[in-house]
Amino acid sequence: MSRKRGNGRRFNNNFSRKPSNGERSSDDPNLQESLKSNSYRTYTPLVSFAPPSAEVDDESTYYTVNLQLSPVQMGIMARNDHWQQQFKGLGAFNHYFGLLTTTANGYELCDVWDGYFHLTLVKFRTSIPPDDLECLFRSFTSHACSPAIPNLLFRGSQLAVHPGTTRKKERKKIDFVVLYIDLSPEIQEFYQAIQDLLNDIRKQAKASNWNLIPIDKLHVTIRKYSNTQIDIKAIPIKHLPIEFHCSRLEIKQTREQGLARYEKARKEGNNYQWWSGVTVIDGTCLGCRKWILSQDWAGFCLQCGKYESVKPVWSTDDIKDHLDQKLEEQGQNVETSTLNEK
C-alpha cells in the first residue's frame, strides 16, 4: 500500500514489507518478554526535554552541517540487555519501528528517505552564491583535528513531536517526529572536539544566522512529510533503544537548492549534478531507466532498489571510499534485515 504524503507526494513504503527469513516479528513471545523485563544499561540521562524552539524551515534556504547516517550500508542496532537485532538496508528504520510497535502503523512511523537520515549540528546561511561556495570548499582543509566519526556510537531512546507551524509552503502544519540522542561521555567529548572544525567551516562559508544545535537537543528527524497523528507514547523505544554510527560529517545544501541549481544549469546548457545514487529526471529513474510517476518518487526506486542522496558541498569523507566500494560490490542490493541475536 502507499500512503498519501502531506505534501501531495505518495510515500511508498511497501518495499520488502514482510520480515525476511529468520527475522523476529513483534509478536515473538521471547522479544515481548525481553521488552517487559528489560533493565537496559543507562547512560548519562538527557539534560533536558524542554521542547526546542520551533524548527526553522530549513528546506529552502539553509545549509546544514550534518552527521550523515547510512542505515542502508552500515545498519542500525536495536539493543537491550537481553536482546539485540541489526536492521540493515532499505527501510532499516521502518523495520525497527515495525518490530518495536505492535500496532499496525509502527512500520509507517518513519517517512524520511533512506539516503536522508542525518543528525544536524548547525544550520546557517551565507550570501556566497552556491557555485562559489562549492568551489571555495573544494580546497577547504581544517587544522582542527577531525574526530573519528565512524567510531562514535549514538544511541536514541526518546521520541518527541515538534510542531511544524513555522514550516513553509505545503509542509506548513506538518509536525516533526524526532529521535533524541542520549548523552554519553563520548558524545560530550565529541561535541566539544568538533567545535573547532565547525568554527573553521563558519569562517570559510562567511556564515550568517549560525544556529548551533545545543548538545541536549541533538536529534535525528524521522518523520517530516506525513500528517497522520501517531501516538508516540505507544512506542516502547525506551525498552529497546536504537544504536547507530554515522559515516561522515557533511555540509549539505537542501534538495530544493540542488534542484534549482540543476534547472538553472540546464537552461544555460550546462550540467550540474546535485544528487548521488539515483534520482528521477523527466519521469525516469536514472538507475533502471523505468518510468516513474513523479508523485510516486519518495527518494528511492521501488523497481531497482537504488536511492537518492543530496551531494554534499563538503564532506570529511572518512570512510566514503570504503563505503562506495562496498556499495559497488553489493550493487546496492542489500539485505533488509539481519538477525543478530545474543
Ligand SMILES: [Zn+2]
Ligand atoms: Zn530505478
